[in-house]
Amino acid sequence: MSTNIVTVHFDGKAYNVPADLTIMTAMEYAGFRLVRGCGCRHGFCGACGTAYRIKGESRVHFALACQTQVQADMYVATLPFFPLNRKDYRLEELTSEHNTMRSLFPEIFGCIACNSCTKSCTRGLFVMQYIAYAKRNDLAAGAHASFDCVACGICSARCPADISHAPVGLLMRRLTGKYLTPPAAHNQQRTAEIESGDHEAELNNLMNLSRGEITALYNTREMEV
DSSP: OOSOEEEEEETTEEEEEETTSBHHHHHHHTTOOOOSSOSSSSSSSOTTEEEEEETTOOOOEEEETTTOBOOTTEEEEEESOOOOOOOOOOGGGOOSSHHHHHHHOGGGGGOOOOOHHHHHOTTOOOHHHHHHHHHTTOHHHHHHHTTTOOOOOHHHHTOTTOOOHHHHHHHHHHHIIIIISOOOHHHHHHHHHHHTTTTHHHHHHHHTSOHHHHHHHHHTOOOOO
């Protein structure tokens, strides 16, 4: 751990912490017991959305606390949950037609192209662009552009049109997967094998292995290249 110490502020109180820590680990170093908003700790779940300002700067920065290193004179506010507008629907009852996005997320047509969503994205996504794809029902392009979204909600916190971007991207990915992506023949074959019971003996054998045997089997497994 670094011997270089910086002063950061959590909930308005100053703490001296090692400079090589992330915001999340610095909070724990300072004595905070994190029981929510700490998720996977590897930048994949989006649960640790954070806003911070550096003393002397006017700009507010947004980041994931598990991925962002502390800085001197950093003032931090955690956003463990953002109330996104998540619509209720059954995917089986939807189609890939143009009116699906319009009926479920009419607010996307209020986008003023300010690009605040893109500027605040913790993953560096072109968020405004995938909303544009949603508006013209280009589902495949929108699914690709939003693929790495972790639904932290920070873009929505900055949106003057009150768009919930993450659920829009998620619906485009779901519709693309269900209606536009060709079925994977090998998956269909394996599903049929499982349903017919072809792998029952193999599964039962795995269930009876010891932890050491399972570890050895995993470490020596055949891997695709």
